[in-house]
Amino acid sequence: MVVNRELLIDGKDVPALSGRTAEDLNPFTGEVYATVAAAGPRDVTRAVDAADAAFARWAALAPFDRRAIFLKAADLLDDRRERAAGLMAGEAGATRPWAYFNVALAANILRESAAAITAPRGEVLSAQQEGTLGLAIREPLGVVAAFAPWNAPLILGVRAVAAPLAAGNTVVVKASEDAPIACGLFVADVLREAGLPDGVLNVVTNAREDAAETAEVLISDSRVRAVNFTGSTDVGRIVAARAAAHLKPAVLELGGKNAVIVLADADLDHAVDAAAFSVFLNSGQICMSGDRVLVHDSLAAEFTRRFTAKAATLRAGDPGDPHTVVGPLISASAAERVAALVEDAVARGATVLTGGGRPEGAVHPATVLTGVPKDAELHYAEAFGPVCVLDTFADDDTAVALANDTENGLTCGIITENATHGLAVARRVRTGIVHINDQSVADEPHAPFGGVKASGHGRFGGRWGIEAFSSTRWVTIATQRAHYPF
Known part of the structure; x- marks a missing residue:
């Protein structure tokens, strides 16, 4: 049976405004595994609308309440191990051990992100002005555009959203055309069931021929304040250039040799x-x-x-x-x-x-x-x-x-x-x-993960992920009145 999925916008499953769909193929059989809605520019804007509208209330939600959602999502993901393995086999040709590893690590990324939500943030500064308290405060950026790849769809699908959400941002995910359910919609389903409020996480899927336009519309929206991209170095260069043109920070995890x-x-x-x-x-x-x-x-x-x-x-x-x-x-x-x-x-x-x-x-x-x-x-x-x-x-x-x-x-x-x-x-x-005394493939959710040179910049994991998707504000509190020269 062919699976059919729509876009996730503002907590609702909705078709693309054009009514178009795209095929999601099983790489081993070559047969259609699923059809997904093929978003156009107006659908991307709808998703950003929802994320922007949800930002203030999500950023203001008590950290312990946000943490509870992440912890519940981790447990739900563990419970859906077999469903995830079936998805990864159907969409990405994944073997069962690789799928199980994806589930385990993705769940632990959620747990580590939950811990980061309530970890201390910011610093108390030594102020030059007498009677003044200085603070460096970490605050969320706003809407984050996330690009989730297909090759480790649960690990990288969760990583696309976990740190930005934990930092208090809202997210619009552009899911890979090769595994749009596993790396995007399935991850969102788990978080939605765990209690994530409507609009906080939105997922757009698209036809392969529309990938560049979809990315451009998403990155260029003035309400999107940062970009999170994992993928090839060649595409990463394009994404970085687009983000830089709009003066937006981009965390890039790219290819390796x-x-x-x-x-x-x-x-x-x-x-x-x-x-x-x-x-x-x-x-x-x-x-x-x-x-x-x-x-x-x-x-x-x-x-x-x-x-x-x-x-x-x-x-x-x-x-x-x-x-x-x-x-x-x-x-x-x-x-x-x-x-x-x-x-x-x-x-x-x-x-x-x-x-x-x-x-x-x-x-x-x-x-x-x-x-x-x-x-x-x-x-x-x-x-x-x-x-x-x-x-x-x-x-x-x-x-x-x-x-x-x-x-x-x-x-x-x-x-x-x-x-x-x-x-x-x-x-x-x-x-x-x-x-x-080990080989090159390893990933732990609390460790600083990322490359140098053409393998990207920025780090995921623990406090580094929170720092990547938040900004530092300098705030002072004067405990006595200052003297002014005029």
Whole structure:
């Protein structure tokens, strides 16, 4: 049965004013999984109208009441684990373990955001004027435009709204065309049932061909005071430019070209398992995925043998099969793009150690390459698929140079049994996140999450999320009358 969903505006499910709808395809079967309302510019304005009207009362709601809504939503999300897994499989081709991980982390993001609501905010300042009390107060911005992506739809759908709402803002979400229910409407359903007031969170869905116009109308609305975007670096540049044109702050979590560095003293079994998890989890469709595995010369031959053998055993195909590790990519065209990257690398001299070949629909096998030259597109382009490149190094300087040879700077994993050595290398790698004796994919709701360079700016998590979506006001209270010179 095809699922049918409308826009969520001011607490109500409403069709697009034009009556248009868009199809939401199952990436594994290619069949229509759902139809959603295709918003036009007037629908976006309606959503902002509702968010703007709800802002004052939401910002004034007692923090403990706001916190209760978040905590209830977290419990409801946990309870809807099976429903969420079905949605993620139908919309994004997600395997069940990946869906369960999404539910657990998304629920904990809500809980951490609940804690942040009642955490101390602001500072008492030392005033220069005698008899004056100075305060630095954090206050919400207003309406936030949030862009929720498809690849980790519950984690990133919740993260698109949790910190802005916790800070006291209202939100209009533009949901991804590839998973509009899981990353947008489903998240809103949970918060609505938990007691979120009407208009505080609104969700617009759109046809793929209308994506740019929808984003432009949303960002350019004068009542939208900040932008929260997670997605590719290319699209992030456009969003950042649009926000800057209207002098609006934007928190951007963008692409990665992440490395897993295997130092000479690494435990090989651990290194192989960690690297495989980093590369192939969710078919490599994670901003933190390990595109590159850099191995010390002394371990290279044995690591390559073991890692390639492990990759060759990873079953690719039906996400509903409990033995599947590498599920479909988000679309057949995405799989073709990955295959083209591999073909280009091979044509320029790279060697495929396992995998490669033509995809079957949206399914691309786990693939490992070596000897990828710098003129191959894959050398610098984010694979965003089940593909990695093996490379070797003789010393720390070379490892660091290889890891930093990218415009991105999101995350890095350093596998070593010597934490002191690992930390010394980590301090030289230019990323927003680094994990010593672990791989590159990790996310904790209380930690500062975000990248540097072309991987974006701003941080999610705990107090950093609240700070990203609030402003600081200087307020003084004079306890005695000042003397004026005239």
